[in-house]
Amino acid sequence: MPQRPAQPIPTIQPTAKADTFSSSTADKSGFDDMLGDVTYEMVSLEEPVPGLLHAVFDVKNFYFADRIDRYLLFERGKQGLFIDLGHPQLTGTEHLDAMLQRAEVPWSNTDVAITHFHADHVGNLPYFLSQGGRTVYHGTLPQVNEEFCRDYARVIGWPDALDTCWEEFRDTLLYIMQVQQPSAPHATILHDGDTISVGDWTISTIETPGHAPEHLCFGDARKKILFSGDHVVDAAPSLVQFGRNDHLLDHFLNTFPRLKAMDFETVFMSHHEPLYGADHIDAFYEYMIGKFKKPLAKRIEIINQLETATAKEVAASAQRSHGAFDELEFGMRVRRIAMTFSYLEYLADKGQINREEDAQGVFHYSLI
Structure with a gap:
């Protein structure tokens, strides 16, 4: 499947509160509090393109989004690749089984490509692994530790973050950045241009830092289809930068000329109905840029x-x-x-x- 072999990933163990893959009960970022009144409903599960299943969820009372879209690329009866996984309190887990059942693909032949490690995209990763899912493909992750957090507190001029509220500040940063990742046997780091093949799909990795430092999009050049994660969204600007040398907004804006040159005809997003037609897609890019x-x-x-x-x-x-x-x-x-x-x-x-x-x-x- 991938063009690169699996690579070992350094394990960072700052505190259990940052562990996306076991439990979110110790969340100090405020994310758990936002889930208390959330309700969700899967409103559609369709095959808009042969070999692609698209599930749409209507989500109520969630601060960050009112819609979540999930995708499965598949070769019927043989193999599958999820693009992100959703979250147990925002999408449940049943749709993952339903999509694989419809594609006639067992969990043991299923991988996932992660666009980025925000909780609404990877909250179901423990379920994926527990069901026997294979490889977790993802981008290069920021190396975050306590000194990183201390440096950020100094840079932004928040002395209390180094003193009276240090533990809360540290744990919040670590949770938001989701620094504890799957073990090396399950993980493969993708770099720009790396490809994954599933049936007649060949998706290329496009590094798109901005919404998160590790953010990836996945594009099939022959089908002219882009899976954009949260890189392309209809929302207020919300890029958050924690590293002094990340320059995320500059990197983010610089991705769009490249995406335009790729001339995609369809964009499947994570929180919005698909975009169709290169002109419409380019206009949407400009609309997003203008919001800044x-x-x-x-x-x-x-x-x-x-x-x-x-x-x-x-x-x-x-x-x-x-x-x-x-x-x-x-x-x-x-x-x-x-x-x-x-x-x-x-x-x-x-x-x-x-x-x-x-x-x-x-x-x-x-x-x-």
Whole structure:
């Protein structure tokens, strides 16, 4: 199937609270709290293209999405490849069995290609492994440990994160980034251009960092079909950056000229109805890119008002029109700062604002 052999993956064991693959009960990112009132219903399971099953879920009371789409590529009776897996409290697990049953494929001949490690995409990975699923294909994962978390707390200018709320801050970062991954016997790291074949499908790996550092899209050039994960979404900008050298927004925006050149005719997304036609798809890309203009301009306006500010100070100022920043749930505060950090780093990368690091490792931003 893959063009590269399985590679050992370093295991990072910062705390059990970051373990996506055993339990989410110790989640400190606030994600578990968002699932309390969630209800879901599978509203369709169709075969829009031969060898592809597409399940659609209507999800209510989930902060991040009201729709989840799941996919299975298959060669009937022989092998299957899921694109992501869903989450037990957002999609259940029954659809995975139903899709394989319809494709007449046993679990023992089934793999999964992970677009990224956010919980709504990999929450069912323990079930996949328990049922005898084979290989977990995924992108290169960020190497996250306590020093990474401490450096990020310094960079954004949040001294309390290094002191009174250190454990909560650390565990929140580790959970959001989902740093503990499947064991090496189950895992194969994919790089840009690597391919996976299933029946008459040959999907190529497209590295698309942005929504997550490890994010991948998968495209079949002959069929002109793209599985875009959360890289292509109809949602407010929500890129979160934790690494000082990630430059995620810049990388994210730079992926679209390449995707346009690939001339896909269909895009299957994770939270939206499919897109059809190259012109429509290109217009959707531009629509997404355009959504960043307002939040970027807002951060410049805030820096102009504050003269010089840290990422935390800019995030708190941006929140004021919606309520007090400190009244936000802790995990949401972490996400809001990380989002602002991605904006500020992009503006600094493009020479639109200054970035200076002080002796304590704090980044300060100011107008040029």
